[in-house]
Amino acid sequence: QRTGSFAFFGAETWCKTNCSEQDRVAEEHQVKTPYRYLNSGLHIGRLWAMRQFFDEHMNMSTIWAVQDWCINVTLAIPGIAVLDYKQELFMNAFGVEGIWDGQEARDNNQPEGSIAYVKDEVSGKQWVENRITHTRPPILHFPGPGKFPKYFPCFEHPELNCQQSIPFELVRR
Numbered sequence: 001q002r003t004g005s006f007a008f009f010g011a012e013t014w015c016k017t018n019c020s021e022q023d024r025v026a027e028e029h030q031v032k033t034p035y036r037y038l039n040s041g042l043h044i045g046r047l048w049a050m051r052q053f054f055d056e057h058m059n060m061s062t063i064w065a066v067q068d069w070c071i072n073v074t075l076a077i078p079g080i081a082v083l084d085y086k087q088e089l090f091m092n093a094f095g096v097e098g099i100w101d102g103q104e105a106r107d108n109n110q111p112e113g114s115i116a117y118v119k120d121e122v123s124g125k126q127w128v129e130n131r132i133t134h135t136r137p138p139i140l141h142f143p144g145p146g147k148f149p150k151y152f153p154c155f156e157h158p159e160l161n162c163q164q165s166i167p168f169e170l171v172r173r
Contacts, residue, residue: 037083091139
């Protein structure tokens with residue numbers, strides 16, 4: 001309610017389409033974080049608002065992905081949806097410090113150490129937090145490279161190589 005919008009998308013640090021226009025909208029919203037770009041893997045809203053958003057015709061001959069289309073609609077119809085710039089609902093992670101956080105996350109513009117796995121040794125509680133926005137969003141999303149498998153020494157048997165991915169390793173801890 002505080003945004004005045006009824007449809008929301010996740011925001012990420014990596015931009016591929018209409019970057020200058022998305023930067024302009026982020027400036028209009030006085031965004032101070034690197035989470036400035038729409039990620040269509042995370043969207044939520046009132047049914048009527050999502051129907052209004054997805055009622056726009058999609059010409060897949062001019063775009064390569066649904067995410068590009070969502071960006072175009074958001075830019076063409078101001079206020080139809082807003083991005084979760086502060087990572088209060090959604091967190092997009094290409095890497096998680098303490099699980100896996102490396103060059104691939106940097107290649108996708110995720111600031112080093114910005115997303116971390118935390119375990120309180122006293123209470124035993126565990127969470128993932130965004131150290132830039134100081135939030136612990138309830139929904140984690142691992143876009144593209146964030147969920148692709150990687151090959152590392154196995155956690156319990158480092159002499160073996162295991163196929164791992166960030167989401168799998170996060171829930172195994």
